[in-house]
Amino acid sequence: MMNRVQTSKTILWSLLGFAAAVGLTRFVFGLGATTNLSDGTPWGIWIGFDVLAGVALASGGFVMTAIFYITKREEFKPLVRPAVLTAFLGYLAVIFGLMFDLGLPWNIWHMMIYWNPHSPLFEVGWCVMLYTAVLMLEFSPMPLEATNRYAKVREFLMKLRLPLVIIGIMLSTLHQSSLGSLFLIMPHRLHPLWYSSLLPVQFFVSAVALGMMMVALESIVSHWLYRRSADTTLVAKLAKFAAWVLGLFLAIRSVDIAASGEIAMIFEGSREAWLFIAEILMSTVIPILMFSIKRIRTKPAGQLVGSLLVVLGMVFNRLNVGGVAGLRPDALGYVPSLMEIIVSIGVVSAAALVFMFAVERFSIWRERPQDDQADPYARPNFDRAAEVWLGAPAVAARNKYSLVFVLSFTLGIAVIPGDRLESKGVVDAVVRKARGGQILQIDGNHDLFGTPFNHAAHIDSLGRDSSCVKCHHMNKPMDEQSGCWECHHNMYTVSDAFGHDWHAGPDGANIACRQCHQGERRAETVKKCAACHTDQLPPGATISIDSYLAPSYVDAMHGACVACHRQVAAADQTKAGLPQCAACHPKLPSERQLPFADFELSPRTVNPVVLPEAPADSLAENGG
Amino acid sequence: MSVAILTDVTKCTGCRQCITACKQTNHLTYDRPRRWQERDGLSAANWTSILQRPDKHFVRKQCRHCLEPACVSACPVGALHKTAEGTVVYDSDMCLGCRYCMMACPFGIPRYDWDRAVPYVRKCVMCYDLLKEGRQPACTEVCPEQATIFGQRDQLLAEAHRRIRENPQRYVNHVWGEHEVGGTSVLYLSDIDLGFLLGTSDLGDLSLPETTRLAMKAVPPVFVGMGAVMYGVHWVIRRRMELSRRASEKDEDDE
Numbered sequence: 001m002m003n004r005v006q007t008s009k010t011i012l013w014s015l016l017g018f019a020a021a022v023g024l025t026r027f028v029f030g031l032g033a034t035t036n037l038s039d040g041t042p043w044g045i046w047i048g049f050d051v052l053a054g055v056a057l058a059s060g061g062f063v064m065t066a067i068f069y070i071t072k073r074e075e076f077k078p079l080v081r082p083a084v085l086t087a088f089l090g091y092l093a094v095i096f097g098l099m100f101d102l103g104l105p106w107n108i109w110h111m112m113i114y115w116n117p118h119s120p121l122f123e124v125g126w127c128v129m130l131y132t133a134v135l136m137l138e139f140s141p142m143p144l145e146a147t148n149r150y151a152k153v154r155e156f157l158m159k160l161r162l163p164l165v166i167i168g169i170m171l172s173t174l175h176q177s178s179l180g181s182l183f184l185i186m187p188h189r190l191h192p193l194w195y196s197s198l199l200p201v202q203f204f205v206s207a208v209a210l211g212m213m214m215v216a217l218e219s220i221v222s223h224w225l226y227r228r229s230a231d232t233t234l235v236a237k238l239a240k241f242a243a244w245v246l247g248l249f250l251a252i253r254s255v256d257i258a259a260s261g262e263i264a265m266i267f268e269g270s271r272e273a274w275l276f277i278a279e280i281l282m283s284t285v286i287p288i289l290m291f292s293i294k295r296i297r298t299k300p301a302g303q304l305v306g307s308l309l310v311v312l313g314m315v316f317n318r319l320n321v322g323g324v325a326g327l328r329p330d331a332l333g334y335v336p337s338l339m340e341i342i343v344s345i346g347v348v349s350a351a352a353l354v355f356m357f358a359v360e361r362f363s364i365w366r367e368r369p370q371d372d373q374a375d376p377y378a379r380p381n382f383d384r385a386a387e388v389w390l391g392a393p394a395v396a397a398r399n400k401y402s403l404v405f406v407l408s409f410t411l412g413i414a415v416i417p418g419d420r421l422e423s424k425g426v427v428d429a430v431v432r433k434a435r436g437g438q439i440l441q442i443d444g445n446h447d448l449f450g451t452p453f454n455h456a457a458h459i460d461s462l463g464r465d466s467s468c469v470k471c472h473h474m475n476k477p478m479d480e481q482s483g484c485w486e487c488h489h490n491m492y493t494v495s496d497a498f499g500h501d502w503h504a505g506p507d508g509a510n511i512a513c514r515q516c517h518q519g520e521r522r523a524e525t526v527k528k529c530a531a532c533h534t535d536q537l538p539p540g541a542t543i544s545i546d547s548y549l550a551p552s553y554v555d556a557m558h559g560a561c562v563a564c565h566r567q568v569a570a571a572d573q574t575k576a577g578l579p580q581c582a583a584c585h586p587k588l589p590s591e592r593q594l595p596f597a598d599f600e601l602s603p604r605t606v607n608p609v610v611l612p613e614a615p616a617d618s619l620a621e622n623g624g
Numbered sequence: 625m626s627v628a629i630l631t632d633v634t635k636c637t638g639c640r641q642c643i644t645a646c647k648q649t650n651h652l653t654y655d656r657p658r659r660w661q662e663r664d665g666l667s668a669a670n671w672t673s674i675l676q677r678p679d680k681h682f683v684r685k686q687c688r689h690c691l692e693p694a695c696v697s698a699c700p701v702g703a704l705h706k707t708a709e710g711t712v713v714y715d716s717d718m719c720l721g722c723r724y725c726m727m728a729c730p731f732g733i734p735r736y737d738w739d740r741a742v743p744y745v746r747k748c749v750m751c752y753d754l755l756k757e758g759r760q761p762a763c764t765e766v767c768p769e770q771a772t773i774f775g776q777r778d779q780l781l782a783e784a785h786r787r788i789r790e791n792p793q794r795y796v797n798h799v800w801g802e803h804e805v806g807g808t809s810v811l812y813l814s815d816i817d818l819g820f821l822l823g824t825s826d827l828g829d830l831s832l833p834e835t836t837r838l839a840m841k842a843v844p845p846v847f848v849g850m851g852a853v854m855y856g857v858h859w860v861i862r863r864r865m866e867l868s869r870r871a872s873e874k875d876e877d878d879e
Contacts, residue, residue, distance in 0.1 A: 032738030038660035039667070039735050042723040070858045072865060103721020103736070103743040107701075114701035114718050120836055121724050122700035123843060166854045173850045174843060181839040185694055185832050188730045188822070200839050424739045425658035581769075585637060 004225050006397050009356060012349040013401040017408025019346020022339045025416055026100055033421045034339045041323055041334035048322025049344050050097030052179055053315040054090060055128065056203070059211030060218075061087020061135060062172035065165045067241075079234055081142065081364045082222070083215045085355065088135040091128060093351040100343050120181035127175030134168045142362040177204040183321055191272045191325040193265055196256045199321075205252060206283070206314055209245040212238045213287075213310040220304050228365065236298045239306060243291035246310070250284040272325050279320060283313025339416070626691075626710035626809065627755065628777035629764055630784055631684050633814035634794060635771035638674050638682035642763035642772060646672050649751055649762035660738045668735045671748040672763055681816050684772060686763070687712060687733045687748035688801060688821075689809035695725035695734060697833035704745075710777065710809050711750040719744060730805055730822055730832060750809075777809055784813050806831030 026034040037044050064083035068076050099105040111125040137157055144154040180203030187195050196202065216235045223230040257263060266273055287310045296302035323334060358364060382389055503511050517525045565578040577583055646652070647669070655669040664685055665673025672686040689712045696704045696712060703718035704725055725745060726734045737743035751761040759765070764774035773780070784799045800812035805827055812818050 028741060030737075030739055030741045030743060032658070032660055032740075037738065038662070039726070039738075040660075040662045040732065042726040042736060066854065070854050070861070072858075072861050101722075103723065104719060105721070107718075107720040110701045110718055110720050114703070116697075116699055116702040118697045118833065118836070118840060119700045119724070120840060121698065121722060123840065125700055162858070166851055166858075169854050170847050170851045174847055177846075178839070178843070181836055182724070184835040184839055185698055185728045186730075187830075187832075187835065188827055189727065197835075197838075200842075425660055427657050427659050581637065 004227075005356065006400075008225060009353065009397075009401060010404050012353050013405045014408040015342075015349040016346050016353070017405040017410075018342050018412040019349065020405075021409050021412025021416065022342045023100060023346065025339070025413075025421065026343065029421045031103065032425045034337065036334060036337040036340065038334065043323050044101075044334060045319065045322075045336045045340055045344055046097060046101035048319040048324070049315065050101065050347055051094055052318035052322050054094040054097065055176065055179060056207040056210050056314060056318060057214050057311070058087045058090025058094070059172060059176055059207040060215040061090075061138075061211070062169050063208055063211040064215055065138070066169050069162060069165045070169070075237075076234060078231060078366055079215055079219060079238075082218060082359075083211075084135065084138050085142070085358055085364055086214065086218055088132070088139045089351045089354055089358075091132040091135060092354075093347050094128065095132065096350070097344065097347040100347075120178045120184070124175045124178045124182065127171045127178065131168060131171040131175065134164055134171065138164055138168065142358070142364060146362050172207075173204060176207040177201065179203050180321075189323075190321065191276075192260070192262050193257065193272060193276045194321050194325055196253075196260070198252060198256050202249065202252055202256075205245060205249045206317065209242045209249060210310060210314040212242045212245070213307040213314075216242075216303060217307040217311055220300065220307065222359070222365075226359070230300060232298065232300055232303070235303045235307075239291040239297045239303060242310065243288050246284045246288050246291075250280070250288070253280075275320055275325050279313060279316050281313075282309050283317055287313070342412075626777045627750070627774065628689075628710065628780050628809040628811060629686075629750070629761065629772055629774055630780040630811045630813065631772040632787070633681060633683055633771075633812060633816065633818070635769045636674070636682040636684060637769055637771070638676065638680070639768060640674055641766045641768060642684060643670065643672055643674065645762040645766040646670075646748075649754065650749075658739065660736075662732065664732075666733065666735055668737045668746040671746065677816060679816075681814075683812075683814070683818060683821070684763075685821065686810060687750070688731055689748075689750055690805055691807040691809065692805070692831040692833050694728040694730060694805070694832035697836065698724045698728035700724065707752065709752070709755055711752050711755065712747075713749045713752050714745055714747065716744045721745075728832065730827055777811075780811055784811055787813060803829040805829070806834075 022034065031037055035044060035046075060083040064076060064080050067073050068080045098108070102108060111122060111129075116122050137160065141154050141157050144150050144157075177200035180199035180201070183190050183195070183199055184197065216238050219231045219235060222228060257266075266276060287306045290296045290302060290306045290309075296306070503516070504513065513521055516527050518527070519525050561584065562579070565583065569575050569578040650671060652669045652671065655667055658667065661667050664675060666685060672684060675683045675685050677683060689706075689710060691710075693704070693706055693712050696702075696706050700722060701718045701720060703715045703720075704712060705715075706712050721743060723736060723745070726732075726736065734745045734747045736745060751759075751763075754761060760774040764772050767773070773783075775783070781799065781802060784802075788795045788797055788799070795813055795815055796817065798814075800814065800818045800821070801808035801810055804822065806829065812821075
């Protein structure tokens with residue numbers, strides 16, 4: 001029979017399994033393959049949720065220690081240890097989650113040796129590092145209690161309690177507010193309803209309220225999960241405090257928005273305006289109203305709904321600041337990928353599992369939760385192979401958790417979209433202008449890899465004078481010709497786009513039969529196109545040409561005109577003006593010459609594509 | 625000494641020689657359009673691009689090498705720094721990949737190796753190693769129209785104002801980069817408005833590092849102040865409890 005605890009743990013282990021699969025993928029294939037981050041939105045939910053919201057959610061540690069140790073409110077004692085544990089795990093989760101977001105996470109320690117005190121992020125990094133150490137010292141008496149050894153260490157740590165608490169509050173004040181300072185430098189990104197020079201103050205005040213509500217929520221949930229007696233009176237007191245702090249937060253924001261004359265923006269009906277209204281209602285207005293009514297504040301259901309609203313609302317606030325309420329019309333719209341969401345869920349699941357591990361072993365609460373499965377009369381495990389009695393298992397149902405984790409991990413690996421990883425983010429692009437001339441070297445993206453395009457051969461094969469319209473659909477806006485891919489759907493497969501007679505004929509390439517056909521002259525014996533056209537993509541590659549941004553009209557035109565202009569100018573002294581820019585661009589000064597004395601249509605000396613000897617079956621790496 | 629680049633939009637023919645020169649000099653790989661690229665031609669393998677505006681106006685986009693760069697101020701480890709010569713360069717050995725520089729840049733310049741397992745921030749460094757050899761950047765060296773030229777910033781500013789003075793009807797009377805976000809080392813002359821190069825037009829002449837400077841200055845006093853307040857509150861409350869305990873003991877003694 002499964003109880004609530006075991007069911008929850010099974011679910012958490014399963015989520016962790018999925019997250020492990022995705023997390024592994026992220027490190028093997030990079031951020032582009034797994035996330036929807038882009039050059040326009042380099043920060044996503046791994047910053048907005050895992051870091052900004054994570055740190056704020058963990059602020060219960062410093063708030064509760066302040067209430068208990070500084071203002072001596074002894075009645076809050078039962079909530080202090082869970083708050084310190086939550087905070088410690090919260091910070092560990094933030095650091096752990098950050099590892100997925102950082103491009104070079106193994107360099108995170110560089111903050112210790114390379115200093116840039118101008119950077120708010122530098123300050124946040126140091127504070128988080130130091131505060132996590134403080135939290136570890138505040139937390140470590142709890143596991144030390146569980147062992148009978150190291151009593152002196154524990155006594156020493158208990159003596160350090162007050163200085164540790166004060167240092168913890170000092171550090172928290174700094175980095176909770178500095179997370180807001182991070183965004184001061186980007187007025188060009190953050191919507192005016194969120195951007196404010198008071199962001200650091202707002203972040204700090206909201207973190208205090210959020211910390212209290214997170215402690216309350218954690219108390220309510222663990223009460224349900226472990227069937228403990230509820231801390232209803234304490235939570236009611238916390239709710240009252242929180243309502244005041246939320247009120248302060250609301251006042252600061254209202255005054256700030258009013259002072260900067262942005263009130264009208266709230267009602268303009270834009271996406272950001274609705275986000276703002278939802279956030280304010282959820283995080284402050286509704287909870288304040290609920291908590292100011294005593295009948296709601298003292299009832300478990302009211303406490304659950306109120307604290308949940310604050311927690312969700314403030315997380316929403318951090319997500320909005322972290323990029324949802326952006327201000328970049330030109331930026332690509334960011335919606336987190338499923339893989340990003342799974343990793344974030346996995347980090348939270350891991351923290352929850354460690355939390356459950358800790359409360360079951362150390363005295364975090366007044367009472368130790370009883371493991372329903374721990375039957376004192378249960379028979380110990382028997383290992384058949386060694387024929388020994390192993391004693392009672394340390395973790396109930398550990399086989400089940402392992403199985404669930406491994407299955408989820410496997411399933412996760414199986415369902416990760418392989419084409420997304422394989423594509424390396426390459427998207428279809430419209431082939432742009434190229435026309436005129438005999439052979440154009442089309443290299444529109446200036447990657448120094450061109451494709452020779454034989455214009456004359458295309459005219460011949462498509463029907464002479466009537467052939468133009470087959471490619472030059474002049475009715476297409478911004479596109480004076482069709483892309484190659486409109487006919488050559490699949491390059492490097494046998495298709496009627498291959499001009500056999502042109503290749504064989506004396507007017508064309510004039511290639512002897514045996515140069516292409518090994519043995520019999522059949523279609524099956526022919527070499528791949530790319531065996532000769534080595535400047536193209538690897539043989540065997542089946543690639544739609546629209547994924548390869550080809551031509552540049554400018555280069556094509558210059559390449560087509562310049563060589564001939566030069567020849568004529570060299571031969572005929574009366575036409576010396578031909579190589580000048582002004583010959584074609586009348587607005588330009590006449591003395592200016594085209595620079596390309598030996599205009600190479602596409603220099604191919606840098607980064608050649610390495611062709612495998614045998615035709616490869618799959619799309620090879622894209623070189624470079 | 626501070627070097628700079630002056631780009632005259634009215635002279636640019638959009639031949640893109642600067643892009644090719646940039647690629648060859650900086651050993652950039654070839655590039656394909658990727659999901660994460662913005663539509664401005666810049667990418668991890670394209671450090672400069674030509675933006676085409678209506679009526680055959682070509683605007684070359686590149687790192688502006690701000691006088692007070694937001695990216696340099698934001699980087700937590702100082703991997704980006706403004707050199708004595710005036711270029712903003714990047715040290716990949718220091719970088720930890722937080723991408724705060726990309727968030728902070730008002731021009732949206734720094735790009736990321738999103739497709740690599742070991743990614744770095746990539747952007748124009750004004751061919752810093754060429755500058756060290758006493759040469760000019762590849763893009764200005766190769767420009768056939770001298771639409772983009774290299775020189776000392778004050779001299780280029782004087783040249784820009786001279787061109788406007790001599791040809792007032794040809795140019796908008798504004799040198800982009802003279803004052804924007806505190807001034808940049810890449811200057812533009814144009815006959816069309818270039819406000820679109822900035823993320824939002826209302827940034828004005830605000831130097832972005834200034835926005836965090838005040839908050840960062842408040843850090844030490846807030847840190848010490850919070851500690852003092854907390855200890856003070858603790859001391860007062862403990863003292864009060866002590867006094868009330870003594871008072872109650874005294875009451876008991878009196879009885």
